[in-house]
Amino acid sequence: MRDVVIIGVGMHKFGYLPHVPIKELARVAVWNAIRDAGIEAQAIQCAYVGNTAQGALEGQHSVRGHVALRTGAGLSGLPIVNVECGTASATVAFREAWIAVGSGLYDVALSLGMEKTTSGTKAQRQSSAAGAVDVTSGDGGMGLTFVGVFAALVEKLMRQYGWTEQQLAKVAAKSFYNASLNPNAEYQQAYTVEEVLQSRIVSYPLTRLMSCSARIDGAAAVIVCAREAVEKYTSRRPLVDVAACVQRSVPFYDFRKPEMREIVYTHDPASVMEAYAIAGAGPEDMELAQCHDAFSIEEMISYQAMGFCEPGEGGRMIDEGRTALQGDIPFNTDGGLLARGNPAGATGTAQICEVVQQLRGEAGPRQVQGRDGTGPKIGIISNAGGGPVENAIGSLMGVVLKR
Amino acid sequence: METGSGPAPKKVVPLREGLFHIPASPEDPGYLIGSECPDCDYIAFPPVLVCAACVKEDTMRECRLSGKARLDRFTVTHTPHFAVEAPYIQAYVQLEEGPMLYTLIAGVEPRADALQLDQPMEMVIEKIRTDEEGNDIVAWKFRPAGG
Numbered sequence: 001m002r003d004v005v006i007i008g009v010g011m012h013k014f015g016y017l018p019h020v021p022i023k024e025l026a027r028v029a030v031w032n033a034i035r036d037a038g039i040e041a042q043a044i045q046c047a048y049v050g051n052t053a054q055g056a057l058e059g060q061h062s063v064r065g066h067v068a069l070r071t072g073a074g075l076s077g078l079p080i081v082n083v084e085c086g087t088a089s090a091t092v093a094f095r096e097a098w099i100a101v102g103s104g105l106y107d108v109a110l111s112l113g114m115e116k117t118t119s120g121t122k123a124q125r126q127s128s129a130a131g132a133v134d135v136t137s138g139d140g141g142m143g144l145t146f147v148g149v150f151a152a153l154v155e156k157l158m159r160q161y162g163w164t165e166q167q168l169a170k171v172a173a174k175s176f177y178n179a180s181l182n183p184n185a186e187y188q189q190a191y192t193v194e195e196v197l198q199s200r201i202v203s204y205p206l207t208r209l210m211s212c213s214a215r216i217d218g219a220a221a222v223i224v225c226a227r228e229a230v231e232k233y234t235s236r237r238p239l240v241d242v243a244a245c246v247q248r249s250v251p252f253y254d255f256r257k258p259e260m261r262e263i264v265y266t267h268d269p270a271s272v273m274e275a276y277a278i279a280g281a282g283p284e285d286m287e288l289a290q291c292h293d294a295f296s297i298e299e300m301i302s303y304q305a306m307g308f309c310e311p312g313e314g315g316r317m318i319d320e321g322r323t324a325l326q327g328d329i330p331f332n333t334d335g336g337l338l339a340r341g342n343p344a345g346a347t348g349t350a351q352i353c354e355v356v357q358q359l360r361g362e363a364g365p366r367q368v369q370g371r372d373g374t375g376p377k378i379g380i381i382s383n384a385g386g387g388p389v390e391n392a393i394g395s396l397m398g399v400v401l402k403r
Numbered sequence: 404m405e406t407g408s409g410p411a412p413k414k415v416v417p418l419r420e421g422l423f424h425i426p427a428s429p430e431d432p433g434y435l436i437g438s439e440c441p442d443c444d445y446i447a448f449p450p451v452l453v454c455a456a457c458v459k460e461d462t463m464r465e466c467r468l469s470g471k472a473r474l475d476r477f478t479v480t481h482t483p484h485f486a487v488e489a490p491y492i493q494a495y496v497q498l499e500e501g502p503m504l505y506t507l508i509a510g511v512e513p514r515a516d517a518l519q520l521d522q523p524m525e526m527v528i529e530k531i532r533t534d535e536e537g538n539d540i541v542a543w544k545f546r547p548a549g550g
Contacts, residue, residue, distance in 0.1 A: 123485040137449045138419040138542055139505045142531055143480070143487030149505075151478035152493060156520065203480040203493065204515055252455040254445070256501045261475075 001102035003227035005239040006401070008037025009353040014186045014218030014341035018118040022054060022217075023072030025346075026114045029219035030073040033110070037223045038236035044223065045106040046079045048096040050089030050113040051345035056128035057120030068114055075110075084345075086132045087292065087337075088247075088385025088395040089113060090220065091348030095245045095397070097224050107229040113350065114219040115343030125214060132344075132394070133387030147211045150295040151203035153265055158205075161312035163300060165205050169196040170318045171296040172210045172338060178325065179335025181366035184350075186216055186341030196296075210296040212342040220349035222356070240356045243378070244278035244400040246271045250386065267298070267305035268396055272382050275398030276307070279378075283307035287376035288358055288368050289329055290351040292384045293336040299323075303331070306382055330368045333358060348383050352399065355379040359403045378402040418531055418542035422449055424467075425528055425541060433528035435468040435543060437502065448502040470526030472496035472545055475503060477520075479513050486532060492517075496524050496545050507531065510546035523548035 010032025012025045026049075034041050049065025060067060065082045069075040083093040090113025097109035117125055130140025157163055173193045179185035191199075191209055199209040224242065225233055248271045253260045276282050283306060291302035300314035308329050309317050317323055323331035334340045334354040337347060357363045361375040370376040379401055386394015417425060426433040438450035440463055445456035447463070454462050477494035484491075492508040509529055511517040524545040531540045 126485045134449070136419060137505070138422060141418045141486050141540070142505065142507050142542055143484040143491055143493060144505050145480065145482070145484060145493065147482075148478050148480050148493035151480070152476040152495060155478065156476045159520075200481075202482050203478045206478075254456055254501075255497060255503045256445075261503070 002104055004098050004102045004224050004242045005227050005230060006222055006242065006352070006356050007225045007230065007234055007236055007239065008033040008039065008223035009356045010034070010036050010221045011184045011350060011353055012219040013184045014216060014343060014346070014350070016118060016186070016213070016215055017217040020217060022058070022114055022116040023068050025116065025217060025219035026068035026072040026112060029114070029221040030069070030075070030110065030112055033221035033223050036236070038234040039108065039223070041075065043108045043233050044075060044078060044110045045108050046097070046100050047075065047110040047112065048081045048083050048093035050083045050085070050093040050111070050348060051115055052084055052086060052089055052132070053115060053117055053128045053344065056131065057117065057124055065112070069112070085395045086385025087294070087342065087344040087347050088383050088397050089345045089348060091351070091381070091383045091397040091399065092247060092385075092395060094222055094349055094352055094399075095247050097222070098242050098245050101224050101226050104226075107226045108223065108233055110221060110223050111349055112219065112221045113346035113348055115345035116217045117343060118215045118217050129214070132385070145203065147206055147295060148203045150297050151206040154205055154297045156265065157297070157301070161315065163315045165197060166193065167300065167315045167318050168205070168210055168296045169193045171293075171299045172196045174318070174324055175293065175296070175299075175332055175336045175339040176209070178333055178366055179339030181364070182334045182340060185335040185339055186213060187335060187339045206295055206297070210338075212294045212337050216341045216343045218341060218343040218346045218350070220346050220353050222349050222352050238360055238403050240359050241402050242399070243281070243402050244275040244398065246275045246278065246398040248274075248396045250394055250396060266311065267301050269305045269307065271396040271398035272306050272380065273398070275380065275400050279400035279402070281378060281400065283380070285378055286329060286380045287370045288333055288355065288379040289331050290336070290355060290379070290381040291331060292382060293332055293338050294342050296338060299331060299336065302382060306380060325366055325368055328371070333363065333366050333368055344385075348397070351381045351383060352401070355381055355401050359401060414538040416534065416538045416540050418540050423528060423543055433526070434470055435526060437466050437468045437500065438463040439466040446500040446502060448498065448504055468498055468500055471499045471548070472524045472526070474518055474520060474522050474524050474545075477508065477518055479515050494518075494545065507544045508546065509544040518547070525549075
């Protein structure tokens with residue numbers, strides 16, 4: 001593999017945007033990334049496009065990326081690959097771009113995540129979401145929802161670890177605060193712990209403000225380049241290194257063994273641990289983190305799954321403010337899936353956009369300072385796609401970026 | 404073209420084929436259909452084609468599951484779903500044969516105090532909803548054992 005660097009990132013603001021077509025979301029994200037990279041659009045030699053729902057909701061079952069890039073972003077002629085891996089889709093698209101450049105076949109590759117879930121009917125949206133599990137299991141036809149899956153876990157973990165609803169609400173309030181400092185976030189408003197607790201119960205004990213929105217649109221693009229070829233394409237600096245980019249599919253869990261159940265309850269750490277090993281760094285070196293927090297409980301689980309604390313200490317992490325913007329390991333600095341928003345197919349590249357901006361020192365009022373006060377130098381991203389827990393037939397992602 | 408007199412008789416339709424046996428009479432017990440690997444004793448539900456535990460191609464055989472289970476966890480959901488009216492309970496149970504599966508709950512009110520973690524549960528085949536033609540869509544549910 002050649003060394004690969006990120007030269008450009010760009011987003012279309014996430015949010016409830018029913019009047020913005022998906023090709024416009026794609027155009028804005030891609031051209032923001034092109035401008036950010038300081039390259040000619042024609043320099044992009046191949047593209048990978050993540051999306052999950054446009055087939056189910058708009059009938060664009062095939063060639064989504066080809067349509068969006070050609071009729072939206074104006075890119076044609078280049079190889080384009082459509083990527084679908086649930087909420088991990090755009091992280092996988094990014095990884096494919098990294099492989100394409102790292103292999104030496106191309107110098108410059110685009111990854112784009114785009115999603116529009118304000119299209120279609122409510123039944124189509126619920127059916128589309130239920131399609132992220134093995135549909136032959138019948139679960140989606142029996143009312144299985146992701147919020148239900150995680151709500152059922154919460155009570156178990158609250159009992160096991162002594163976590164409280166107050167702590168779940170603190171995680172959410174932190175995410176909304178971070179999002180309020182991020183112009184690209186779905187939520188532009190901070191909510192207090194009390195407001196989070198008092199919002200409508202969706203699936204006990206998770207409230208509306210502890211759960212990501214089901215109707216949300218957005219797009220995020222990342223352009224990578226071979227380090228040895230950067231001079232040829234752009235003078236934009238600083239460059240951000242892709243130090244590790246790991247994808248696994250969910251392994252076989254033998255539920256006859258109780259320890260296997262524990263892994264599933266508390267997120268499988270395998271991809272993140274492998275990413276640390278490849279990057280030659282551990283959780284103690286990380287200066288910011290992004291995780292898959294579609295529900296606030298997932299962030300508390302991720303504190304331990306990503307190696308930042310012992311099992312059960314997630315409650316203390318949030319109480320002590322360690323994961324706030326000023327903490328020693330700021331989490332989901334852009335608001336995360338919960339408050340930046342989780343248009344599934346666009347989430348992975350949005351996570352990368354945020355870490356790149358933080359590493360470059362360009363994150364504005366939500367900029368974190370890093371251990372030595374000169375800005376963060378290294379960060380970790382965890383993402384996952386596909387049905388959770390027992391039906392987990394999906395992808396587990398771990399990415400380390402550094403400057 | 405309408406040719407008959409009156410509505411078509413209501414049918415009982417499984418939510419998915421091949422996952423469970425629908426009782427034909429009160430004496431006929433319903434059961435879940437799994438698959439088992441005689442080489443390593445791994446049992447899967449829903450059935451799988453190849454054993455994921457020992458990864459040999461042709462070992463899995465269809466098997467009948469006991470329907471006896473332990474309540475692993477649950478939540479009361481207050482948002483209606485296209486398939487189910489709210490409030491309802493989403494739950495995971497672990498069969499005594501090992502598989503963990505998603506289920507709706509029968510026989511109790513959808514309240515947080517209606518169930519206890521780890522309590523014994525038993526499987527029933529019940530109506531989930533009515534489809535557009537008025538047929539009963541049925542699948543498994545679990546209820547407190549002996550209930």
